[in-house]
Amino acid sequence: MMKKLFVPLALVTAAMFAYAPIAINRVPLESTMLLVQKIFYFHFATWMALTTVIAVCGAASLIYLFQGSKIADAYAVASAELVVVFGVFGLFSGSLWGRKAWGVWWQWDARVTMATMLVMVFLGYLMVRKYGGPGSEKLAAAMGIFGAATAPFVYKSVDWWRTIHPQTSVVRTLGEKFPAAWDLVLFCSTAFVLLAVLLLIARVRLEGMRNELDRMYLAAEDE
Amino acid sequence: MEVGFFRVALLVLKKDLAIEAKSREIVYTTLFFAISCVMIFGFAFVMEEGVPVDGAAAGILWIAVAFSGTLALGRTFERERYGETLRALLLAPASRPAIYAGKLLGMILMMVATEVILTPLVAVLFHAPLFAHPWLLIALLGLGTVGFAAVGTLFAAMLVRTRTRDVLLPILLYPITIPVIIAGVRGTAALLQTPPEEPVATLWIGLLVAFDVVFTTLALWTFEPLMTE
Numbered sequence: 482m483m484k485k486l487f488v489p490l491a492l493v494t495a496a497m498f499a500y501a502p503i504a505i506n507r508v509p510l511e512s513t514m515l516l517v518q519k520i521f522y523f524h525f526a527t528w529m530a531l532t533t534v535i536a537v538c539g540a541a542s543l544i545y546l547f548q549g550s551k552i553a554d555a556y557a558v559a560s561a562e563l564v565v566v567f568g569v570f571g572l573f574s575g576s577l578w579g580r581k582a583w584g585v586w587w588q589w590d591a592r593v594t595m596a597t598m599l600v601m602v603f604l605g606y607l608m609v610r611k612y613g614g615p616g617s618e619k620l621a622a623a624m625g626i627f628g629a630a631t632a633p634f635v636y637k638s639v640d641w642w643r644t645i646h647p648q649t650s651v652v653r654t655l656g657e658k659f660p661a662a663w664d665l666v667l668f669c670s671t672a673f674v675l676l677a678v679l680l681l682i683a684r685v686r687l688e689g690m691r692n693e694l695d696r697m698y699l700a701a702e703d704e
Numbered sequence: 705m706e707v708g709f710f711r712v713a714l715l716v717l718k719k720d721l722a723i724e725a726k727s728r729e730i731v732y733t734t735l736f737f738a739i740s741c742v743m744i745f746g747f748a749f750v751m752e753e754g755v756p757v758d759g760a761a762a763g764i765l766w767i768a769v770a771f772s773g774t775l776a777l778g779r780t781f782e783r784e785r786y787g788e789t790l791r792a793l794l795l796a797p798a799s800r801p802a803i804y805a806g807k808l809l810g811m812i813l814m815m816v817a818t819e820v821i822l823t824p825l826v827a828v829l830f831h832a833p834l835f836a837h838p839w840l841l842i843a844l845l846g847l848g849t850v851g852f853a854a855v856g857t858l859f860a861a862m863l864v865r866t867r868t869r870d871v872l873l874p875i876l877l878y879p880i881t882i883p884v885i886i887a888g889v890r891g892t893a894a895l896l897q898t899p900p901e902e903p904v905a906t907l908w909i910g911l912l913v914a915f916d917v918v919f920t921t922l923a924l925w926t927f928e929p930l931m932t933e
Contacts, residue, residue, distance in 0.1 A: 546926060546929045546930065547929055584785065591886075594886070595882070595883065595886070598882040598883075599878050599879075602879040602880055603878075605875050605876050605879055606870075608769040608875060609872060609875075609876065612868055612871075612872070613866055613868065613872065614867050614868065616865055616866065617866065619865065619929075619930055620863070620872075620876075620930075622858075622863050622930075623858065623859065623862060623926060623930055624880070625874060626922060627855065627880045627919070627922060628880065628924060630918050630919070630922055631880065631883055634883050634911075634914075634915070641907065641911065675852075685717055
């Protein structure tokens, strides 16, 4: 089923990404930040994609831990890698925006710091899998579960800490204040989440093939 | 016959304390290491006139707690590995979460023992009025220790089987426990402000409670499948 869906889904995503720059160009300028604000459409969308893959990683790690299903483990690795990819992109786009809006590339701000640590948890996840030796899948699963558990705190951090990063209410009230931007934010977020899903499917398939190859090697050695 | 949860936890705790009381290895080495940390920070954060940088004490205290805590975690489980006793513990007809709870309690007690000496030391050395609000400070340190130890005990226990455990423990532990350390440092720093900002400290205490509940629940829940080979 995943295989059948893949091509149409890829075409839709490609079309959305092709149209996104045109739409971002068309949407009216924001009144205070002008052109700089346009990076928001991709910045926010990246973190939405990241949220999706973190949720997948947490859930897949739990399922793997309690039921030991190989496919759940494949989903966990795939999504952990995507967390790092989208996380680095999100930090990078945030840094570019920060340079223009705050005047610095890096700000010691609660959201930025905690988001970086969250990406580091998943980098740690990948390190455990690479260097942990036998049995590291379970360790990695624990990393995935605890990493996913800290994600809500990262999301809420801007509301608790006196901070420079915009609060969560900015996005929630965007629909009333700036409807054109809100629609575009939804469009870009959908595109990024779809991209994440596509990459996830492809990566899980690769992991499945690797496992199959390992199994065949072992079977061939036994003969 | 299954032994009750609290009885198992207390027995494991009693075992750890009995070993520690004989050798006093973990308490002494951890304390020594924590004090070394504080001295190094002293060189980094005290300016020429002998006056420490404002608010440095909060960070120094928490970093010393976190670093020495990692050392203690590594040692407690190294001991279990050396004597092959963790396997024996896990084979015992007792619930796994209870064993985890016992190890966690032991860990918390050892970290608290270090903090009891470390905190006044930092207060004196860095001219910090840490004890102006003793109850808030105790709450911050206590809750922070529980959160750190809850994650640390789980990961250290899992890492016993891994060859690269010495490297992996800090790598895994620090990113996950950073929210706890941030909350601890920020809360303590708020107490050191002139005038002290109690509402800010209380806010961070609330957050620490949330972290502790989430981390301890997750650890108790996942300890059983994580420790099954």
